[in-house]
Amino acid sequence: MSDLPKAVEICEKGPREGLQIEPGPIPTQSKIDLIDALSETGLKQIQVASFVDARRVPGWADADAVVGGFLPRPGVRYSPLWLNEKGLERALRFKDRLAFRDAILMSASEPFMVRNQNSDTAKNAHRQHNLVAMLKAAGIHAESALIMAAFGCNFAGDITAAQLLDTIQQAFDIAAENDIVLKRVSLNDTMAWATPESVKRAIGAVRDRWPGLRINLHFHNTRGLGVANAYAGLEMGVDSFDASVAGLGGCPFAGHKGAAGNVCTEDLVFLCDELGIATGIDVERLIEVARLAETIVGHPLPGSIMRGGPLRRLRQGLQ
Amino acid sequence: MSDLPKAVEICEKGPREGLQIEPGPIPTQSKIDLIDALSETGLKQIQVASFVDARRVPGWADADAVVGGFLPRPGVRYSPLWLNEKGLERALRFKDRLAFRDAILMSASEPFMVRNQNSDTAKNAHRQHNLVAMLKAAGIHAESALIMAAFGCNFAGDITAAQLLDTIQQAFDIAAENDIVLKRVSLNDTMAWATPESVKRAIGAVRDRWPGLRINLHFHNTRGLGVANAYAGLEMGVDSFDASVAGLGGCPFAGHKGAAGNVCTEDLVFLCDELGIATGIDVERLIEVARLAETIVGHPLPGSIMRGGPLRRLRQGLQ
Numbered sequence: 338m339s340d341l342p343k344a345v346e347i348c349e350k351g352p353r354e355g356l357q358i359e360p361g362p363i364p365t366q367s368k369i370d371l372i373d374a375l376s377e378t379g380l381k382q383i384q385v386a387s388f389v390d391a392r393r394v395p396g397w398a399d400a401d402a403v404v405g406g407f408l409p410r411p412g413v414r415y416s417p418l419w420l421n422e423k424g425l426e427r428a429l430r431f432k433d434r435l436a437f438r439d440a441i442l443m444s445a446s447e448p449f450m451v452r453n454q455n456s457d458t459a460k461n462a463h464r465q466h467n468l469v470a471m472l473k474a475a476g477i478h479a480e481s482a483l484i485m486a487a488f489g490c491n492f493a494g495d496i497t498a499a500q501l502l503d504t505i506q507q508a509f510d511i512a513a514e515n516d517i518v519l520k521r522v523s524l525n526d527t528m529a530w531a532t533p534e535s536v537k538r539a540i541g542a543v544r545d546r547w548p549g550l551r552i553n554l555h556f557h558n559t560r561g562l563g564v565a566n567a568y569a570g571l572e573m574g575v576d577s578f579d580a581s582v583a584g585l586g587g588c589p590f591a592g593h594k595g596a597a598g599n600v601c602t603e604d605l606v607f608l609c610d611e612l613g614i615a616t617g618i619d620v621e622r623l624i625e626v627a628r629l630a631e632t633i634v635g636h637p638l639p640g641s642i643m644r645g646g647p648l649r650r651l652r653q654g655l656q
Numbered sequence: 657m658s659d660l661p662k663a664v665e666i667c668e669k670g671p672r673e674g675l676q677i678e679p680g681p682i683p684t685q686s687k688i689d690l691i692d693a694l695s696e697t698g699l700k701q702i703q704v705a706s707f708v709d710a711r712r713v714p715g716w717a718d719a720d721a722v723v724g725g726f727l728p729r730p731g732v733r734y735s736p737l738w739l740n741e742k743g744l745e746r747a748l749r750f751k752d753r754l755a756f757r758d759a760i761l762m763s764a765s766e767p768f769m770v771r772n773q774n775s776d777t778a779k780n781a782h783r784q785h786n787l788v789a790m791l792k793a794a795g796i797h798a799e800s801a802l803i804m805a806a807f808g809c810n811f812a813g814d815i816t817a818a819q820l821l822d823t824i825q826q827a828f829d830i831a832a833e834n835d836i837v838l839k840r841v842s843l844n845d846t847m848a849w850a851t852p853e854s855v856k857r858a859i860g861a862v863r864d865r866w867p868g869l870r871i872n873l874h875f876h877n878t879r880g881l882g883v884a885n886a887y888a889g890l891e892m893g894v895d896s897f898d899a900s901v902a903g904l905g906g907c908p909f910a911g912h913k914g915a916a917g918n919v920c921t922e923d924l925v926f927l928c929d930e931l932g933i934a935t936g937i938d939v940e941r942l943i944e945v946a947r948l949a950e951t952i953v954g955h956p957l958p959g960s961i962m963r964g965g966p967l968r969r970l971r972q973g974l975q
Contacts (some may be wrong), residue, residue, distance in 0.1 A: 561960030608881060
């Protein structure tokens with residue numbers, strides 16, 4: 338009935354994106370415990386820390402301690418976030434423990450880039466060029482770009498397919514200046530403007546221009562459409578998604594208005610399980626980690642399947 | 657890209673289905689206030705009360721007072737729920753204020769019917785026959801059937817398309833015994849087993865057998881797939897949905913395990929607005945009612961768009 342993929346890769350964002358929004362402080366050991374527990378679920382990609390200015394994001398003042406402290410599991414790639422040269426320099430000190438994936442960071446909305454990182458498009462392009470060069474000097478080929486505000490922006494409105502393609506083209510150009518060919522692009526719905534139909538349109542437009550480019554999708558649930566948007570991506574055959582365990586990243590019940598969490602990892606795994614799409618992830622183990630995440634943050638998190646329960650066990654009990 | 661309908665009808669279930677699960681007691685006047693506020697949003701269908709045994713559902717001991725108390729708005733149809741002859745008799749006393757819609761109540765799972773209503777399939781068929789006759793004697797043609805557990809059941813497992821079609825056929829037979837032709841069937845995912853793909857399969861199977869039958873979809877968000885399932889229905893051109901304001905019907909944070917609310921009405925209206933599908937409902941007004949619902953129940957409810965905010969106003973502010 339549709340082009341559902343046979344298997345998908347899910348990139349866990351909970352430890353990095355989820356914990357920084359908490360009123361915290363979250364103890365360093367709790368962050369490490371969460372990462373170590375996630376490593377045992379079958380996840381192959383976990384974003385573990387943000388190397389950012391501790392004055393702007395106090396929740397990540399302990400990035401070095403977290404990245405130095407977790408237990409790397411063979412076969413799992415642990416990635417950092419960085420926004421500038423200083424952050425990347427810090428992250429590169431942990432080169433043997435980390436995978437540097439979404440290397441080129443762009444925004445389809447210039448007003449958002451200005452607000453979020455105090456950079457206009459030209460300034461950001463220059464910075465990204467430098468960052469890719471730094472990575473290359475460290476022997477790392479930056480083959481993945483991340484496009485923030487890929488579907489819309491609270492400060493710029495809807496993002497057209499043409500704007501999105503222009504932004505991705507800029508990422509290709511930055512990579513090319515460093516003799517690198519982009520292989521993957523992450524379309525991030527940073528401010529939750531995407532709908533299932535705009536997701537399909539964007540995927541179609543990107544594929545028309547770059548047929549071989551792998552697409553990753555990153556949705557927030559702020560307007561309730563996170564899972565429906567992910568399903569629209571699956572229908573288009575997209576096989577890579579970001580998600581946060583327990584829906585970490587902002588609890589709608591804690592008044593973090595406009596900042597609700599990512600699509601919940603175990604809810605997405607449950608959906609894939611039911612659609613016959615392999616994830617390699619054990620939903621029951623992930624539910625245990627979701628409960629750990631609730632214990633760590635000290636309040637309920639918005640994930641559904643950790644309360645509703647997956648169906649596989651229920652089916653087995655009925656046989 | 658798909659067969660999205662141009663317009664959909666949304667049937668509000670919050671007052672009936674949403675309030676009975678609350679630890680309550682919810683004052684009668686609050687129920688009336690909620691119904692009256694919903695009447696001003698553009699909704700054309702509101703289920704307002706349950707005429708059931710007050711010993712089993714104490715929250716609806718005041719059904720008569722609620723139904724006698726709200727202010728009917730011209731053009732809006734207010735419907736009751738009843739499960740047996742006694743309930744229907746009580747509801748029929750308010751015939752001039754109420755519309756009797758989902759008249760034939762079936763379950764695709766016999767074990768669920770036994771647990772929920774202490775009736776097996778044969779006993780229920782007999783009862784439904786009597787209820788349709790009672791309605792007919794009152795001058796009401798029961799042209800709509802409601803199928804509970806249409807996609808799966810915690811006590812019987814997955815429901816196949818064949819089982820679903822058999823159940824609908826029984827409803828057709830009961831209607832035919834009373835010289836009535838069914839025009840509409842509501843597929844209710846009572847225990848949240850549906851996935852977007854099983855929704856599409858079920859719709860396809862029903863349409864193959866009864867091309868002219870109007871389909872209504874009723875989803876619970878227990879496993880996080882409510883909106884994705886509704887979107888799958890929209891993709892198939894379904895133009896009738898149940899929903900509950902603010903996602904009333906069970907709060908995942910209150911430990912109502914396995915009983916999370918219906919798809920949230922204002923979230924569904926937001927989705928339709930963004931997809932260019934007419935609902936006739938004002939999402940901003942509905943958000944105000946969602947806030948009223950939270951005040952009435954005294955705790956946060958799971959709706960998203962009442963926190964994230966719809967996009968139309970945001971777009972206007974940017975122009």
